Amino acid sequence: MQISPNTQLPSLPEVTLRALEACRKEDSYRHISDIISADTALTAQVLAMANSSLYGRSGEIRSAEQALLRLGTERLRTLILTAALRQLMFDLGAGQWQQLRDFWRHSLTTALTAKTLATLTRYPSADEAFMLGMLHNIGELIALKMTPGNLQQEYLDHQAEIGAQLAQTWGLGQMAVDAVRYQKAPASEIRDAAHLVKLINLSTRLAQSDAAGIAAAGTIFNLSEDLTRELSLRINHDVSALAQSLGVALEHAYDGQKASQTLRNTVIRQAMTNQALSLADGSGPVLASTVGNLTLLTGCPSLFFRADDDVLILASDSQGEPPDMTIVATSTGSVLTQSFRDQKAVLLADRSPNVLDKQLMALLSTSSLTAVPVLFEGGCQGVFVIGTDAVNMVSTLELAEMFCARLSHLIASKESKNQGDVTAGDIDQALARDNVRRHIHEISNPLTIIRQYIYQLRGRLENEQVREQLDIIREELERAGNLLVQMGESQEPTPNTEEPTNLNRELRALHVLFQDSLFRDGDIDCDLILSEESTDLAAGRAPVRQVILNLIRNAVECMPDGGKLKLASASPVWQQGRQWIEMLIEDNGPGLPKAIQSSLFKPVKSSKGVTHSGLGLSIVKQLIDDLEGIIGYRTGSSGTSFRVLLPAVSDSSKGPT
Numbered sequence: 220m221q222i223s224p225n226t227q228l229p230s231l232p233e234v235t236l237r238a239l240e241a242c243r244k245e246d247s248y249r250h251i252s253d254i255i256s257a258d259t260a261l262t263a264q265v266l267a268m269a270n271s272s273l274y275g276r277s278g279e280i281r282s283a284e285q286a287l288l289r290l291g292t293e294r295l296r297t298l299i300l301t302a303a304l305r306q307l308m309f310d311l312g313a314g315q316w317q318q319l320r321d322f323w324r325h326s327l328t329t330a331l332t333a334k335t336l337a338t339l340t341r342y343p344s345a346d347e348a349f350m351l352g353m354l355h356n357i358g359e360l361i362a363l364k365m366t367p368g369n370l371q372q373e374y375l376d377h378q379a380e381i382g383a384q385l386a387q388t389w390g391l392g393q394m395a396v397d398a399v400r401y402q403k404a405p406a407s408e409i410r411d412a413a414h415l416v417k418l419i420n421l422s423t424r425l426a427q428s429d430a431a432g433i434a435a436a437g438t439i440f441n442l443s444e445d446l447t448r449e450l451s452l453r454i455n456h457d458v459s460a461l462a463q464s465l466g467v468a469l470e471h472a473y474d475g476q477k478a479s480q481t482l483r484n485t486v487i488r489q490a491m492t493n494q495a496l497s498l499a500d501g502s503g504p505v506l507a508s509t510v511g512n513l514t515l516l517t518g519c520p521s522l523f524f525r526a527d528d529d530v531l532i533l534a535s536d537s538q539g540e541p542p543d544m545t546i547v548a549t550s551t552g553s554v555l556t557q558s559f560r561d562q563k564a565v566l567l568a569d570r571s572p573n574v575l576d577k578q579l580m581a582l583l584s585t586s587s588l589t590a591v592p593v594l595f596e597g598g599c600q601g602v603f604v605i606g607t608d609a610v611n612m613v614s615t616l617e618l619a620e621m622f623c624a625r626l627s628h629l630i631a632s633k634e635s636k637n638q639g640d641v642t643a644g645d646i647d648q649a650l651a652r653d654n655v656r657r658h659i660h661e662i663s664n665p666l667t668i669i670r671q672y673i674y675q676l677r678g679r680l681e682n683e684q685v686r687e688q689l690d691i692i693r694e695e696l697e698r699a700g701n702l703l704v705q706m707g708e709s710q711e712p713t714p715n716t717e718e719p720t721n722l723n724r725e726l727r728a729l730h731v732l733f734q735d736s737l738f739r740d741g742d743i744d745c746d747l748i749l750s751e752e753s754t755d756l757a758a759g760r761a762p763v764r765q766v767i768l769n770l771i772r773n774a775v776e777c778m779p780d781g782g783k784l785k786l787a788s789a790s791p792v793w794q795q796g797r798q799w800i801e802m803l804i805e806d807n808g809p810g811l812p813k814a815i816q817s818s819l820f821k822p823v824k825s826s827k828g829v830t831h832s833g834l835g836l837s838i839v840k841q842l843i844d845d846l847e848g849i850i851g852y853r854t855g856s857s858g859t860s861f862r863v864l865l866p867a868v869s870d871s872s873k874g875p876t
Contacts, residue, residue: 220295228260228360229309230302231323232478233466235261243621245628250401251295252284257461257687259326259353259360263385264302265290266350272391277800282346284363303486309364313474319365320473324458325426326353331454333422334584339450339837340414340440348418351395355402355419357382379403406435425451492516492548492621505603506593508534509626513603517618519611520583522604524555531559531602536582544644546575547558556589558602564620565590566612579604587612595630680736693780719755719868720763722800729767742781755867762842767802769839770861774806777859784806785860791867798867799849805860816854 234257241251255261287295311319322518330352337348358378365371373379383400398419401409409420421439424432428451436442443766464471466478503754508522514537524531524546533544548559553575558565567576567588583606592599603623607615718825725774730747738745774784811819820840843850849864 220383224603229311229319229364230258230260231465232475232482234258235299235303235325236478236482236485237465238299239482239489242299242622243489245624249284252282252287255287255299256283256329256353257327257351257465258323259357261302262350262353264298265295266354266389266391266677268298274547282344282350283745284346295329301484301488302488311475315363317473319475320467320469322356322359322363323467324462324469326356327461328357328426328454328458329419329422331351331457332425332450333418335450335454336418336422336440338841340418342414342418347395348415348422351386351391351398351415351419352422354386355379355382355399355423357385357406357740369845371665378831400411406438409437428455460853486582488618489621492618492625505628506626510535510537510603513537513605513619513622516622517605517607517615519615520585520606522560522579522582523601524604525601526559526599531555534601536747538583538640542582550575553578553579554588554590555602555604558592559599562592562599564592566616568609568612571809589616589619591616592628593621593630594622595627595801600627692876719762720758722754722756722763722790722802722865723749724800725760725764725767726786726788727772729764733771737775738784741775743776743778743784744782745786748785750800752789753867754788755868756800757868758846758848762846763865766839767804768806768844769836770863773836774804774808774859777808777811778806782858792864794864796851799864802863802865803860805858806862807858810856811852811854811859819852820850869874 234254238254238258238261241254255265265283267284269289288736289300289629290298297779330349333352333602334345334349337343337345342348350576356378358374358381361381362371363375363380365374379400379402382402383396384398388401394413394415398415401412401416402419402423404412404420406420406424407419412420417439421432421435425447432442435445436447437444459469507523507525510521514521520531522541523535523539525534526548528649530546531548533546535541546553546555548556549584550556552573554565554567555575572580572588572610576588583604585606586608587606589605589607589612591603591605593601593603605615605619606769726747726749730745733745737743771784771786778784783806785803785805787803787805789803792799792801820836840850843865847866850861852859852861854860
């Protein structure tokens with residue numbers, strides 16, 4: 220059964236709309252890739268193009284984001300617009316829309332499960348696992364657009380082989396091909412299979428939310444039932460949140476007709492914008508020559524004012540030869556000068572027009588105005604003034620803004636000496652930036668666990684003042700997480716201008732925080748012994764605080780009847796020719812059972828009862844590895860101690876803290 224790698228497949232119109240909007244706004248690659256990765260059809264098209272012979276050897280792409288980096292902005296924009304146009308060709312009935320929505324939910328659930336399991340089981344590429352989770356059942360999507368009958372059933376019966384064939388064609392590698400091919404193999408038969416094969420197989424089972432999947436988790440990865448259920452609940456929540464952000468209804472009957480109509484209107488507008496720009500005369504001043512194209516696009520008469528320092532000169536008129544008109548841009552009151560100064564679109568709307576506004580309306584023979592600037596290299600190159608009316612003002616503004624954004628990009632492309640050329644060095648640099656963003660993104664993920672823990676702690680407290688303090692802490696954690704994500708989405712790594720993370724300060728702050736809450740509730744006597752030397756760390760505050768929180772919580776929960784806890788720092792510590800800061804967290808609990816000591820940092824076992832999943836120490840180990848630190852432990856009948864070594868800052872000239 221031969222399947223073309225460029226087979227056209229239906230997408231949820233809401234997802235395609237978000238992708239088009241992200242491209243129009245020139246959002247970050249991270250944001251665009253997140254949207255595209257959430258749809259099987261779009262992911263398939265991106266992979267098919269990026270791994271084709273047009274862009275180098277196949278098999279080099281292992282995630283949607285890498286594919287986008289290879290394609291570049293313009294090719295990506297064209298691909299999504301083309302996909303949207305093809306999407307309009309699918310005539311799906313109500314029942315098929317429902318099936319498409321259910322297919323999307325299952326694929327996304329599988330992909331998020333695969334990514335989570337990949338992280339917990341230390342598979343080196345969680346993004347690859349996510350991508351295969353989205354693509355594993357692509358055969359079902361191909362069958363969905365067919366008329367019910369024997370051929371459709373044949374595709375459904377062989378969907379695993381169809382997916383494997385496409386993965387082979389796209390050059391995703393033999394392990395990826397096998398992962399798709401053996402997605403339905405019995406759990407007992409793949410215990411010794413490759414890591415990626417086990418990830419996809421288990422993820423497809425867990426996405427079904429049945430008892431067989433829970434049992435398979437224990438067979439394939441030794442995951443406890445509690446941990447598996449906790450992961451499934453979290454992933455279902457993530458799927459619901461993503462669906463809500465995209466405007467996809469999960470709880471009710473789904474019909475994509477309304478979203479398809481919105482997509483149709485959006486595609487027509489963007490296609491018209493591209494067509495209007497392609498008609499621009501390449502000779503003469505480019506901006507002035509495009510005023511006719513803008514009028515063609517909006518259906519409204521237009522003027523273009525060229526910027527010359529602080530002077531605006533009327534350069535072109537869509538209705539004929541422009542009159543002589545020179546405006547001092549520092550004057551106030553008109554939509555033209557305000558748009559130039561503020562570098563944003565301005566509507567006349569209900570404001571009272573001044574004399575210049577009235578002149579412009581007279582030139583255009585309209586009852587209202589819209590001014591839209593053309594921005595390039597941080598400055599305003601000129602302003603389009605469009606004649607409109609109250610009824611069409613908003614839609615005209617939307618089209619004009621798209622036109623000016625594309626025009627600015629066109630100018631930038633013409634200014635570039637290497638227009639359209641993407642070298643191997645460019646790709647290497649882009650992938651290096653991708654790696655930086657990915658690490659920052661992963662550091663931000665554990666913040667969710669802290670917020671959930673604080674929420675649970677808040678519910679156990681009756682003191683309203685303490686509750687308010689915990690609310691502040693949660694808000695700050697939310698802000699920190701958002702900042703990390705923003706850093707990860709920036710095109711270039713943001714230099715770290717913050718002061719170094721100080722271990723003593725973090726230990727002292729958390730010691731105070733827990734004195735009247737966690738320690739008091741657990742009847743814990745905690746001693747704080749801090750080094751008198753500098754404890755500045757070459758590490759970010761968020762991951763360091765996450766490590767401390769998890770180790771403290773783990774120690775307290777191991778002493779259900781109360782006990783003693785010791786928090787200590789030591790500095791400097793020299794080991795392996797390098798300077799470190801030491802942190803010690805020690806309890807006098809019963810010690811760790813021998814049965815779990817050999818796999819202590821793996822997220823598969825817990826000695827704390829059915830309410831705990833064993834995730835805490837696994838997260839600690841991952842974070843410390845990311846920080847290039849070292850963790851060790853000692854345990855026995857007299858208690859357990861964890862010793863953590865974290866790199867000190869290179870310049871340790873600061874005094875005691």
